Amino acid sequence: MPLFVHVLSLAVFAQGTSEFMLSGLVPGITRDLSVPTGAAASLTSAYAVGMIVGAPVMAALSARWSRRRALAGFLTAFVVVHVVGAVTASFSLLFATRIVAAVVNAGFLAVAMSVAVTLAGPERQARATAVMLSGVTLSCVVGVPAGALLGEWSGWRAAFWAVAALCLPALTLVFRSAPTAAGTAAAVDLGREVRELRSGPVRQAMLLAALVNGATFAYLAVIATEVAHLPDGVVPGLLAAFGAGAFAGVTVAGRTGDRTTRRGLLLALGALPFGWGVLAVAGTEPVPLFAVTVVQGGLSFGVGSLFVHRVMAAASGAPLLSGSYATVALNTGAFLGPLLAGLVTAVTHDYRHVAWVSAVFAALALLAAVRAVAVQPSTGAAPRP
Known part of the structure; x- marks a missing residue:
């Protein structure tokens, strides 16, 4: 695997830490900026929406830039806004x-x-897709718990400074090592690339990636505190356990993904709704909760990375925007999963339903994948649901 792919994964680790650590910083932001808890929590939703809108728009706007300029420009802007966020006293600006x-x-x-x-x-x-997503999983294992602890010890602003500092090594390496030629003006046909969204396989792969990710991010921490009644201090450990499983899952998927059969993918996908159901039933006890969390992390990110790979492969006619299609699919799921889980639990007041919402998302993904296999001829090679 080219070294630069690992450089990109380092940047993704820093960015994933920024995205997910915010849930642990809400109390500090609420106190420091004198805003309601709901307002502070809305920062998470704002981030998810920004990811969904930003992926295709930014990819299109940077189409005529060299890849080095695009990567360095986006990462520099990411550092700058974290510095601004770390020093501002205005919630609106934050x-x-x-x-x-x-x-x-x-x-x-x-x-x-x-x-x-x-x-x-x-x-x-x-494997390249898995290496990229491993940056996200490592942010769950290391970055998010570390951000929560740093926020507790030194305040939420310190966590923002830490993310900015974490990006600097990757930014230096991007300036030194990023390719310069890919995606130049002469090679870009944005109209043709956008038309790839009309492709059935592309939309199908995006749907599957969104459903699996929707199941993955439906408020796992709430189960620990409201169902198992564990203290808040245990939540970073639970997220780290989930992240450890996720890292193992993407590692296995990266090494086997290009030769995974449809049958193997469907078996792994079929285990997901079952696992979320087990979590809903047995999540009241700490040991089953942690054990199932590790397994679900591995299955969710392993299967999810294969579907991200499938989006990229199905959209091979859109080499510039294929990455944005995968990003949109992932973040649509990450936005809809918690949203639906929140709506359901607001009505039922039973936080076990968070896991049942995940089970429904995963079951829908399984049904969509089975339907996709039923209408496509088998090749016995790479997965195509």
């Missing part, structure tokens, strides 16, 4: 910085995904 951070994060990820699979070559595209 909210604006989160939207800008999400938009440039989405732009970076969209370009980085396309660059990574191009550098990896046809035989290692699934």
Whole structure:
């Protein structure tokens, strides 16, 4: 695997830490800026929406830039808005910085995904996708708990400074090592690339990636505190356990993904709704909760990375925007999963339903994948649901 793909993963780790650590910083932001808890929590939703909108827009706007200029520009903007967020006393400005951070994060990820699979070559595209997503999983294992602890010890602003500092090594390496030629003006036909969205396989792969990710991010921490009644201090450990499983899942998927059969993918996908159901029933006890969390992390990110790879492969006719399509799919799920889980639990007041919402998302993904297999001829090779 080219070294630069790992450089991109380092940047994704910093950006993932920024995205997910915010849930642990809400109390400090609420106190420091004198805003309601709901307003502070809305920073998370703002980030998700910014990612969804930003991926295709930023990828299109940067179409005529060299890949080095695009990657360095997005990452520089990401650092700057975190510095602004760390020093501001205005909640409105902080909210604006989160939207800008999400938009440039989405732009970076969209370009980085396309660059990574191009550098990896046809035989290692699934592995390149997994290496990129491993940055996200490591942010769950290390970055998010560390951000929560740093916020508790030194305040939420210190966590913003830490993210900005974490980006600097990757930014230096991007300036030194990023490719300069890919995606130049002469090679770009944005109209043709946008028309790839009309392709059935592209939309199908995006739907599957969104459903699996919607199940993955439906408020796992709430189950720990409201169902198992564990203390708040245990939540970072639970997220780290989930992240450890996720890292193992994307690692396995990266090494086997290009030769995974449809049957193997469907078996793994079929285990997901079952696992979420087990979590809903047995999540009241700490040991089953942690055990199932690790397994679900591995299955969710392993299967999810294969579907991200599938989006990129199905959209091969859109080499510039394929990464943005994958980014949109992931973040649509990350936005809709928590939203639906929140609506359901607001009505039922039973937080076990968070896991049942995840089970429904995963079951819908399984049904969609089975339907896709039923209408496509089998090749016995790479997965195509």
